[in-house]
Amino acid sequence: MKSNKRLGQRRNIFIFCMLLPAILLPLIFTYYPLIKGGVMAFQNYTLMDIKNVSWCGFDNFANILSNEAGVDFGQIAKNTVIWVVVSLALQFTLGFALSLMLKKKFKGAGLYQGLIFFPYAVSGFLIGIMWRWMFNGSNGVINDLLMNLGLIETNVGWLAQKETALLSCMIANVWYGIPFFTIMITAALRGVAPELYEAADMDGASKIQQFFNVTVPSIKSVLLMTVLMRVIWIFNFPDLIYSMTSGGPANSSQIITSYMMTLVYSMDYGKASAVGLMVIAFLAIFTLVYMGATKYTSED
Amino acid sequence: MKKFLAILLAVAMLATLFAGCGSKEAEKVTITMVESLTSPERTATIQGIIDKYEAENPNVHIELISPPLENADAKISQMLMNGEADIIEVRDQTIAQYVNNEWLADLDPYVAEWEHKDTLSEDSWTSMHQLDGKCYLVPSGFYQRCLYYREDVLADAGVAVPTTWQELLEASQTLTDAGSNFFGYSFRGGSSGYQYIDTIYWSYIGVDKLADPNAGYYLKDGNGATIFTLPECKEALAYYKELFQASPSDSIAWAFSEMVEGFIGGTTAFLIQDAEVIANCSVDMEEGTWNTAPFPIGPSGEAVFPNGFGGWGMAADCENKDAAAAFLLYLSNPENNATYAANHAMVPIHTNASDFSDAFSDGYFACYSEMAGQPAVYRHATEPQMYVAFATFKTEADAMYQKFLLDEITDDELLQWLDEFWIEAYETEGQLW
Numbered sequence: 263m264k265s266n267k268r269l270g271q272r273r274n275i276f277i278f279c280m281l282l283p284a285i286l287l288p289l290i291f292t293y294y295p296l297i298k299g300g301v302m303a304f305q306n307y308t309l310m311d312i313k314n315v316s317w318c319g320f321d322n323f324a325n326i327l328s329n330e331a332g333v334d335f336g337q338i339a340k341n342t343v344i345w346v347v348v349s350l351a352l353q354f355t356l357g358f359a360l361s362l363m364l365k366k367k368f369k370g371a372g373l374y375q376g377l378i379f380f381p382y383a384v385s386g387f388l389i390g391i392m393w394r395w396m397f398n399g400s401n402g403v404i405n406d407l408l409m410n411l412g413l414i415e416t417n418v419g420w421l422a423q424k425e426t427a428l429l430s431c432m433i434a435n436v437w438y439g440i441p442f443f444t445i446m447i448t449a450a451l452r453g454v455a456p457e458l459y460e461a462a463d464m465d466g467a468s469k470i471q472q473f474f475n476v477t478v479p480s481i482k483s484v485l486l487m488t489v490l491m492r493v494i495w496i497f498n499f500p501d502l503i504y505s506m507t508s509g510g511p512a513n514s515s516q517i518i519t520s521y522m523m524t525l526v527y528s529m530d531y532g533k534a535s536a537v538g539l540m541v542i543a544f545l546a547i548f549t550l551v552y553m554g555a556t557k558y559t560s561e562d
Numbered sequence: 563m564k565k566f567l568a569i570l571l572a573v574a575m576l577a578t579l580f581a582g583c584g585s586k587e588a589e590k591v592t593i594t595m596v597e598s599l600t601s602p603e604r605t606a607t608i609q610g611i612i613d614k615y616e617a618e619n620p621n622v623h624i625e626l627i628s629p630p631l632e633n634a635d636a637k638i639s640q641m642l643m644n645g646e647a648d649i650i651e652v653r654d655q656t657i658a659q660y661v662n663n664e665w666l667a668d669l670d671p672y673v674a675e676w677e678h679k680d681t682l683s684e685d686s687w688t689s690m691h692q693l694d695g696k697c698y699l700v701p702s703g704f705y706q707r708c709l710y711y712r713e714d715v716l717a718d719a720g721v722a723v724p725t726t727w728q729e730l731l732e733a734s735q736t737l738t739d740a741g742s743n744f745f746g747y748s749f750r751g752g753s754s755g756y757q758y759i760d761t762i763y764w765s766y767i768g769v770d771k772l773a774d775p776n777a778g779y780y781l782k783d784g785n786g787a788t789i790f791t792l793p794e795c796k797e798a799l800a801y802y803k804e805l806f807q808a809s810p811s812d813s814i815a816w817a818f819s820e821m822v823e824g825f826i827g828g829t830t831a832f833l834i835q836d837a838e839v840i841a842n843c844s845v846d847m848e849e850g851t852w853n854t855a856p857f858p859i860g861p862s863g864e865a866v867f868p869n870g871f872g873g874w875g876m877a878a879d880c881e882n883k884d885a886a887a888a889f890l891l892y893l894s895n896p897e898n899n900a901t902y903a904a905n906h907a908m909v910p911i912h913t914n915a916s917d918f919s920d921a922f923s924d925g926y927f928a929c930y931s932e933m934a935g936q937p938a939v940y941r942h943a944t945e946p947q948m949y950v951a952f953a954t955f956k957t958e959a960d961a962m963y964q965k966f967l968l969d970e971i972t973d974d975e976l977l978q979w980l981d982e983f984w985i986e987a988y989e990t991e992g993q994l995w
Contacts, residue, residue: 309639310950311662333958398820399812400743400829417743419812422751424968427815508753511814512964528957529659 296542302535309529322536333513333521341428342517345435345503346496352436353496354489357443364444365451375448382441390505393434397421397506424514427507431515434502442495443488450484451477486556493552494545589621591885596627596641598634598651599872607905611898615889622885645879648886652699652875654689654868658948660875661693667876669697672887678895678912685942686911689871692776693948698875700894703908705836705870707761708929709855710843712831727765727801727858730832734808737831748824748833749809751967752817756959758834759802760945761867765860766794766801769941774995778943779984786988790981794861799966799973806967814967825852834858836870837907840926854929857940865933869942872908948994951987958983 306318327335364375381389396403399419408414420430454477462472478485500520503509509516509524516524518541525534597608605628612624627647629637635656641647642665652660660666673679673690682690685704690697709730711723719737724730734746750758764778767789773780781787789795806814810829813821818835825833826846833839834857843852857865874890876883892898894911900918903910909922909930916922923931933940946952959980966976 308950308953309663310659310953312643313663333961400810400824401827416740417810417812419810419815422812422815507815508817508960510752510961510964512968512970513961524957529953 299535299538302531303539304536305532307530307532307535309531318532322533323540326533326536326540333516337513338516338518338521341515342497342519344428345432345517346493349432349435349439349496350489350492352432353439353492354443356436357440358447360440360444361447361451364448378444379441381438382445386438386499386501387505389434389438390502393430393437393502394421394506397430421507422511424511427511427515431503431506434506435496435499438502439492439496442492446484446488447481450481454480490549490552493548497541497545590623591621591882592623592625593648593882593886593889594625594627594641594646595649595874595889596629596634596638596647596651598629598631598638598653598656600628600631600634604906607902608893611893611902615892619888622889624889642877645877647877648880648882649874649876649890651702651872653872654692654870654944654947657693657698657875658952661698661948662950665878666698667878667880667883669700669876669887669890672891673697673700676891678891681896681912681914683911683913685869685871685909688942689869689873699873700875700890701871701873701911702894702899703872703903703906703910705838705872706909706930706933707834707836707857707867708933709858710825710833710835710839711853711855712825712851713853714851715831723853723855724832724858725856727762727860730858731801731805731808734805734832738808743810743829745810745813745824745830746808746832747805748816748821748830749806749813750816750818750821751806751814751960751964752820753960754817754956756956756963757868757945759798759963760943761834761857762798762802762860763789763795764866764943765858765864766798766862767792768860768862768864769866769943772943775941775943776948777946777995779946779980780988780995786985786993788981788984790977790984795977796973797861799976803967814964837909837927837930840907844926854926856929856933859939864939864941866941866943868944946984946987946995949987949991951983951991955983955987 303322304317304319306314306316306321326333329335360378364371364378395401397420399405399417399422402417402420404420405414405417408418418426420426458476458480459472462476467475498519500517500523503515503517503520504523507515509520518537522534522537522541525531525537595612597605605626609626612626616622616624627637627641634651635653638647638650638656639659642650642660642663650660652666657666669690686701689701689704690699692698709724715721715737716723716733721733721736722729724733730747737746738744760778764772769775771782771792772778772789773782773784779788779790781789781792810816810824813824816824821830821833822835822839822842824830826843840854857867859865874893876886876890880886893902896910896912896914897918899911900915900922902908903915904919904921921927945955962971962976962979965971966973971979
């Protein structure tokens with residue numbers, strides 16, 4: 263009896279030990295930084311002088327929102343919305359189109375698939391540097407291409423003009439993000455039962471009717487989830503902007519998360535954490551609204 | 563039996579472990595050194611000096627850590643916070659942060675005993691005692707700017723090499739031919755572009771009007787008044803915009819690599835940069851097509867630019883201070899420093915550097931000798947980097963200057979913003995020079 267109890271205790275300890283990494287790792291690497299960041303948002307925390315950290319209430323938030331820092335937060339918020347909506351719409355549309363092309367097997371499909379997915383395997387910063395040189399106003403390949411096609415007469419400073427800086431970053435972002443949708447949607451499309459299309463064919467449904475009445479409903483849950491994930495990722499993807507324009511010129515391509523990076527590089531961790539907390543709050547609210555509006559459930 | 567074998571094995575392993583600790587290896591002192599301006603060539607030069615030192619001092623091991631350039635300073639900060647580094651690379655951009663946080667040890671006691679201290683240049687002494695009057699680093703060299711110009715283009719156009727800012731503007735305007743995608747000047751409007759307008763302000767004002775060469779935004783005896791209310795600053799801003807107009811339009815976003823590429827790639831005729839670009843030009847441009855000249859002189863009769871530096875500091879909580887200081891000074895002796903400075907196109911820290919290398923008085927470096935020979939004309943000043951507010955300023959200033967260049971704000975609005983920013987910094991943090 264006693265040995266059975268000891269065996270049970272040992273088993274419980276063993277199970278606990280096995281679970282420990284799964285408990286500790288998220289605590290250390292996710293929740294501790296999150297809580298620490300949350301605390302820092304209410305502190306006057308700058309790496310220039312960490313000996314004098316003090317509580318400052320909502321000063322960091324007030325400072326950011328009141329444009330005291332010489333940065334127009336309204337413009338940054340507007341840029342962020344444009345950045346997310348335009349990038350998402352184009353990534354989704356083009357990614358979906360490519361998925362439909364990849365759905366059926368054809369000769370060289372593997373190679374084509376590899377080429378489509380390639381950008382997704384490269385670091386965002388590297389992609390940004392590559393596009394920065396392509397968009398270079400003096401020696402960039404894009405100006406050269408457009409001149410040879412007769413579309414422009416003189417060089418255009420794509421990243422140097424307020425009107426084109428954010429647009430150029432979005433073009434790079436669309437190119438970078440298409441593979442994500444292609445990967446996810448292709449996998450979902452291949453899971454749709456062929457019998458559904460055969461039945462639709464027999465009922466005389468056109469290809470467009472099949473698309474809207476068979477394809478889309480069958481992969482609805484994947485579409486809803488990928489769009490949600492992508493919104494969060496694009497929102498949190500300052501890498502391209504930071505490496506292409508650093509948010510310039512004159513903050514015309516600055517989005518909230520690239521602004522947060524700027525604050526981190528200025529060593530003002532207090533203000534950067536305040537922006538981070540605002541991003542978390544916004545995305546949490548957006549997710550709840552999105553889930554409610556789309557009536558998304560795990561059974562979808 | 564199994565239990566006995568397991569215990570035996572554990573004892574054997576422990577014995578081996580303790581045996582290792584007790585060997586001569588344990589007496590070996592390990593010094594952890596972290597560099598900031600990492601590049602493969604530079605790491606190789608430093609490693610060469612380390613190898614030489616370790617051969618002469620077998621009881622010392624120098625562990626060189628070379629983080630990627632982009633986040634090296636963040637890595638150094640982390641290591642200093644955690645007490646993991648002994649010798650770190652300190653730069654003019656980072657020294658204020660390290661000193662504010664009390665991460666650096668005072669090297670004065672070691673330098674006082676150093677056999678080579680008498681050959682240190684005046685600039686070296688100034689940079690060593692830039693903050694608090696204590697010696698927080700021994701510099702490894704100076705990044706002084708000069709004017710790079712296209713010798714062939716100027717000869718073809720019959721334009722003389724500019725010696726003043728005004729001549730530079732006129733020459734740039736003459737040579738600009740936007741239709742052929744050729745421009746006078748490699749403007750820097752992107753990251754850290756504010757450093758360039760600062761040199762123009764100071765060259766218009768003159769160093770003697772500044773509160774301190776290391777607090778270049780404040781006026782002498784001004785009790786916190788800034789230079790931005792002076793008429794010279796307004797004139798300098800007007801000049802700055804004209805110079806931008808003689809540059810490629812996209813140079814409003816140019817940072818280091820774009821401005822250098824603009825010159826090397828044949829888009830611009832003039833470039834103002836540190837000596838490190840000499841190496842790039844030597845590799846990518848034909849001899850005779852380019853040359854260097856002294857920094858342009860302003861209306862004040864002075865050419866004022868920062869004497870940018872990098873160097874080596876010792877962590878305040880370094881456990882083997884004597885050993886670390888010994889290596890730090892070895893690294894900085896005239897021979898090693900001359901090798902290092904010559905390999906990486908820096909101005910050396912010792913006055914007798916030319917005894918060890920010809921690189922400092924010949925060819926493209928000749929302009930530096932010329933400038934060093936006229937200390938009343940070629941002078942140094944820098945931004946008030948000792949202020950905590952400077953970190954914020956660095957990230958906001960470029961956008962404000964870009965707004966000015968794009969006519970979104972006027973010169974008065976820009977100067978007012980600069981004035982208010984630095985008056986507030988003075989009121990909050992006090993006089994720090």
